[in-house]
Amino acid sequence: MAGKGKLTIARDRCKGCGLCIHFCPKGILKEFLELNRLGYRPVSLEEEGECTGCGICALMCPDMVIQVERGEGA
Amino acid sequence: MKTRLMKGNEAVGEAAVSAGCRHYYGYPITPQNEIPEYLSYRMPEVGGVFIQSESEIAAINMVYGTSSTGARVMTSSSSPGISLKAEGISYLAGSELPAVIVNMMRGGPGLGGIQPAQGDYFQAVKGGGHGDYRVIVLAAASVQELYTFTLLAFDLADRYRNPVMLLGDGLLGQMMEEVEIPQDLGDDNPPGKPWAVTGCRGRGRNIINSLYLDPHKLEAHNRKLQEKYKGIMEREQRFQEHHTEDCELLLVAYGTAARVSRGAVDEARALGIKAGLFRPQTLWPFPNRGLKEAARRARALLVVEMSSGQMVEDVNLGVQCRLPVHFYGRMGGIVPSAGEVLEEIKRIEGGLA
Amino acid sequence: MKVIAKRPESLTQQAFHYCPGCTHGIIHRLVAEVIDELGEGGPAVGIAPVGCSVLAYEYFNLDMIQASHGRAPAVATGVKRALPDCIVFTYQGDGDLAAIGLSEIVHAALRGENFTVIFVNNAIYGMTGGQIAPTTLPGQKTTTSPLGRDTVLSGNPIKVCELLATQEGPAYLSRVSVHSPAQVRRARKAIQKAFEVQRKKQGFSLVEILSTCPTNWGLDPLKSLEWLEKEMLPRYPLGEFRTPGGEENGSL
Ligand SMILES: Cc1ncc(C[n+]2csc(CCOP(=O)(O)OP(=O)(O)O)c2C)c(N)n1
Ligand code: SF4
Numbered sequence: 001m002a003g004k005g006k007l008t009i010a011r012d013r014c015k016g017c018g019l020c021i022h023f024c025p026k027g028i029l030k031e032f033l034e035l036n037r038l039g040y041r042p043v044s045l046e047e048e049g050e051c052t053g054c055g056i057c058a059l060m061c062p063d064m065v066i067q068v069e070r071g072e073g074a
Numbered sequence: 075m076k077t078r079l080m081k082g083n084e085a086v087g088e089a090a091v092s093a094g095c096r097h098y099y100g101y102p103i104t105p106q107n108e109i110p111e112y113l114s115y116r117m118p119e120v121g122g123v124f125i126q127s128e129s130e131i132a133a134i135n136m137v138y139g140t141s142s143t144g145a146r147v148m149t150s151s152s153s154p155g156i157s158l159k160a161e162g163i164s165y166l167a168g169s170e171l172p173a174v175i176v177n178m179m180r181g182g183p184g185l186g187g188i189q190p191a192q193g194d195y196f197q198a199v200k201g202g203g204h205g206d207y208r209v210i211v212l213a214a215a216s217v218q219e220l221y222t223f224t225l226l227a228f229d230l231a232d233r234y235r236n237p238v239m240l241l242g243d244g245l246l247g248q249m250m251e252e253v254e255i256p257q258d259l260g261d262d263n264p265p266g267k268p269w270a271v272t273g274c275r276g277r278g279r280n281i282i283n284s285l286y287l288d289p290h291k292l293e294a295h296n297r298k299l300q301e302k303y304k305g306i307m308e309r310e311q312r313f314q315e316h317h318t319e320d321c322e323l324l325l326v327a328y329g330t331a332a333r334v335s336r337g338a339v340d341e342a343r344a345l346g347i348k349a350g351l352f353r354p355q356t357l358w359p360f361p362n363r364g365l366k367e368a369a370r371r372a373r374a375l376l377v378v379e380m381s382s383g384q385m386v387e388d389v390n391l392g393v394q395c396r397l398p399v400h401f402y403g404r405m406g407g408i409v410p411s412a413g414e415v416l417e418e419i420k421r422i423e424g425g426l427a
Numbered sequence: 428m429k430v431i432a433k434r435p436e437s438l439t440q441q442a443f444h445y446c447p448g449c450t451h452g453i454i455h456r457l458v459a460e461v462i463d464e465l466g467e468g469g470p471a472v473g474i475a476p477v478g479c480s481v482l483a484y485e486y487f488n489l490d491m492i493q494a495s496h497g498r499a500p501a502v503a504t505g506v507k508r509a510l511p512d513c514i515v516f517t518y519q520g521d522g523d524l525a526a527i528g529l530s531e532i533v534h535a536a537l538r539g540e541n542f543t544v545i546f547v548n549n550a551i552y553g554m555t556g557g558q559i560a561p562t563t564l565p566g567q568k569t570t571t572s573p574l575g576r577d578t579v580l581s582g583n584p585i586k587v588c589e590l591l592a593t594q595e596g597p598a599y600l601s602r603v604s605v606h607s608p609a610q611v612r613r614a615r616k617a618i619q620k621a622f623e624v625q626r627k628k629q630g631f632s633l634v635e636i637l638s639t640c641p642t643n644w645g646l647d648p649l650k651s652l653e654w655l656e657k658e659m660l661p662r663y664p665l666g667e668f669r670t671p672g673g674e675e676n677g678s679l
Binding site for chain 3: 123129136138141165169280
Binding site: 006013015016017018019022023040053055056058059060061062063064066067068069070071072 | 428429430431432433434438442443445446447448449450451452453456607608611612641647648649652
């Protein structure tokens with residue numbers, strides 16, 4: 001079974017570019033409907049349990065909006 | 075005191091080494107080539123860096139880089155090369171970086187010629203680059219002064235975190251004179267450079283910058299610069315006088331033109347004409363106070379320049395147009411003779427009589 | 428839980444001003460991560476000339492210098508000659524490096540100056556509003572080539588790595604891209620290598636990074652990555668063009 005990942009999303013810093021959403025291998029990132037402080041629709045994690053903590057979202061995020069943690073021994 | 079027979083350009087190079095400058099960047103141009111040539115072997119002798127850069131633009135930006143680290147640094151050129159350095163000088167001023175820039179002036183405009191001239195007064199004193207900035211401008215009139223003003227230039231640059239330009243011309247750079255090597259080589263206690271970029275460790279980071287996108291911040295930065303310039307104007311006016319105590323006709327000239335004018339004043343005195351010479355050593359700040367004082371008994375002024383008349387504007391401002399200011403100049407690389415200047419003195423004197 | 432992706436120490440907390448999806452941000456992060464790894468060995472000075480990344484001094488948590496358009500390699504020369512043990516890098520756009528600053532970059536490379544150049548090639552002038560760049564592709568529309576780049580009129584795009592690789596000065600030359608996770612990882616490796624070359628005092632290192640400018644390309648961030656892959660890669664092939672060991676074009 002895949003390891004468990006935990007995302008911390010700095011929603012107020014997100015510019016809604018969608019790169020993380022596109023590259024997430026699990027397809028579990030979605031655009032949040034409400035606008036953030038900057039006026040963008042930020043990313044949000046839909047199904048928390050599904051995240052493997054692969055870090056690809058953070059790898060492709062130009063604004064370091066996402067901090068990724070992964071469970072040990074996964 | 076030690077004395078040495080030196081060529082003007084070499085005196086500049088050696089004085090830079092004495093001032094602790096260990097970085098020189100420049101691009102060849104006549105009539106200042108002896109500066110890079112001298113430093114190309116002198117710098118390695120003292121563990122310094124000499125680079126003949128790919129252009130004057132590169133040279134001034136190498137200066138910008140080295141100055142950012144807090145090290146003393148110099149570049150030199152002649153008129154067309156200084157034009158290329160103009161953007162870099164504006165950046166140095168904007169980022170408040172000390173640097174010494176030497177201009178051994180030659181005739182212009184364009185490629186002009188390679189003979190001595192003073193056509194870069196406006197460029198040196200009024201800007202040359204963009205924006206509201208000032209460069210301290212020292213004008214040497216002898217090989218001795220090329221030496222001592224080079225020392226002074228480094229001190230002023232560090233003291234005010236500002237570029238300093240040393241102006242000479244093709245004649246001063248090429249001629250040989252005896253130089254007394256002063257015991258005192260300048261500031262014993264130069265200001266520290268806590269602002270320098272050295273790779274921050276154990277301190278907050280430093281930023282060298284001239285960009286302020288917020289107009290209010292840029293205005294505040296400009297106000298700060300203007301305050302600094304005011305202080306420089308207050309404290310750093312330098313000049314020399316010759317027979318000004320009682321003079322009725324005051325000559326004003328700098329650099330090579332001042333050497334010639336001094337001869338003409340002496341000849342005029344021998345003819346009983348009360349002439350005197352006021353020689354600015356700083357062109358910016360222009361020595362207004364000294365000029366006013368020297369002109370207090372004068373009935374007329376005569377400005378002599380190796381240009382179409384550039385400093386003459388500052389002289390007019392200096393005496394606030396209360397006295398007639400005459401002008402005599404030669405261009406194209408021609409140095410006026412004392413005899414020519416004397417004729418001019420006689421002509422003006424005739425009109426005054 | 429182990430943190431596997433977070434903000435590198437070598438970046439400040441300041442949010443980037445870059446447009447949404449602009450890959451300047453990814454490249455900043457990669458450079459900062461590599462500098463983090465240098466640890467004690469890495470008192471660093473960064474130099475950012477004019478271009479969209481001119482505000483890099485706000486972002487890199489390092490001693491920083493803002494420089495005039497195109498002149499960063501000369502400024503870096505002046506810095507490195509005064510601080511030979513300090514890690515020095517420039518961060519330059521393609522207009523900056525390959526048009527106005529071509530002389531400075533070539534001569535710094537020829538001298539083998541021991542600093543690292545991060546060269547961001549987005550095939551356009553970003554900061555000034557999308558004018559033609561020396562790297563703009565034939566046919567590519569920009570605000571000053573509204574009908575597309577006509578090579579008869581505006582010449583051909585410049586290949587900086589290939590150009591520099593004809594010379595003996597440089598120690599490390601590599602072209603990478605950031606259009607996919609795998610490519611971002613490769614880009615990171617190339618940046619690591621370049622800084623390693625510098626740390627070992629092996630000489631001049633340059634990493635050309637193909638990057639997007641969604642705003643001025645008139646494409647959304649994702650389409651921009653696709654355009655980069657489809658249009659830029661054929662003209663700007665990825666790989667190593669020079670390594671200190673001589674094993675060019677080795678895979679990263
Ligand atoms: C001497 C000078 N000329 C022109 C400019 C205007 N200018 C600022 S950035 C720029 C182009 C930047 O393009 P590039 O280097 O490709 O970087 P990008 O913005 O695309 O990241 C220009 C022409 C300037 N600042 N200074
Ligand atoms: S203009 Fe282009 S290069 Fe500049 S920040 Fe925006 S997307 Fe990035």
